[in-house]
């Protein structure tokens with residue numbers, strides 16, 4: 312423990328210096344001596360000592376001032392003063408000024424060694440304590456940072472897993488990633504497996520024209536490099552990196568850059584890039600870690616959304632099979648759903664409804680009678696009047712249709728239209744008996760064109776009527792069963808585009 316422990320002794324008396332030298336060297340310390348305060352201070356400037364022992368009464372500089380001067384360079388140094396004029400007051404003053412201890416002359420060697428040993432041990436303990444504190448603080452800071460990062464990533468994960476709509480997921484990812492690493496630009500590029508090119512699927516901070524025109528061959532540019540090598544990249548200055556292909560990024564505002572691969576089931580499906588750190592700063596490894604975290608969450612969300620889309624498609628196919636089955640059951644409805652859908656879309660367009668509405672109306676038209684698959688063929692194809700019980704059975708078809716579409720989240724609007732397509736404008740329809748604007752516009756349209764197509768088509772229980780007769784019938788029930796505005800719009804359409812209604 313004494314090995315390598317160095318002590319500076321400052322005393323103007325030769326005999327004292329020699330005495331210290333003998334005792335301390337004998338005990339294994341490395342000792343340096345100085346005969347004046349100035350000499351002592353000079354030694355301390357050139358070497359690091361663990362302990363200073365100085366005579367209090369020095370001819371050139373006072374012992375306390377010597378220690379003060381040395382401590383200015385090395386605040387950690389321990390110090391002991393020697394005094395022949397021992398008084399409690401001197402000692403207390405000295406200790407108050409940060410002196411570790413004092414020894415009175417004359418002293419015994421074992422007393423000196425005891426005090427020196429205590430001073431050295433105390434210094435080591437103090438240093439160990441400081442290191443421990445520093446480690447604790449470092450760890451706490453690191454832990455805090457990790458917790459913060461995790462909570463940010465968790466929030467992003469929650470946000471992107473709250474939707475199964477891929478484009479919404481992409482939008483959240485680029486916006487949050489840009490915020491997270493303080494980037495002006497963030498882009499998700501996906502690989503087109505056929506053309507072997509990367510294209511920008513979604514971006515934050517890039518204009519539409521750039522997004523649409525950017526196509527990067529998979530073996531070119533920095534994004535291509537990341538995709539091929541399946542490695543994250545952090546670059547201080549993109550302009551100076553040989554992997555960066557200027558030709559493909561002519562308008563790209565380049566400086567600091569991070570790119571991470573987007574990996575799905577072990578395969579790279581694209582790249583997430585962030586570029587242009589705000590305030591002209593440079594991205595660091597912490598940013599890289601965060602972006603890699605986002606890429607992992609993104610991959611999971613994309614996979615879930617893709618699985619969901621796949622499920623939806625399979626379900627839609629099953630519905631198409633059901634619709635076909637209905638056609639087989641009732642030959643006379645063969646074109647009915649198709650006609651209803653077409654007429655309804657024509658009216659919706661004429662009324663200037665939104666694209667979303669029109670799309671829902673189109674689907675609802677095609678699927679509005681889907682629930683009739685559960686109705687017995689004898690009832691569906693019955694030539695005579697239906698009994699009360701049979702009529703109730705037929706009425707169930709609206710709920711059954713809605714029920715079939717329920718698992719398809721995106722079919723909510725369609726489902727609502729179908730549920731209400733037998734409601735009457737003036738009230739008294741089924742299943743709810745709601746009226747006027749309580750009935751969704753799509754359902755009011757389907758109700759009119761459903762009746763219209765039925766009237767002008769052949770049915771098991773009656774002959775088909777002419778378009779003029781159908782119009783008369785609709786006008787008769789306008790305001791009662793049908794929305795007058797829709798009836799008027801249909802009549803207008805028949806006059807304007809008669810070819811649409813020629814069967």
Ligand SMILES: [Fe+2]
Nearest residue numbers: 679680732733
């Ligand atoms: Fe119906």
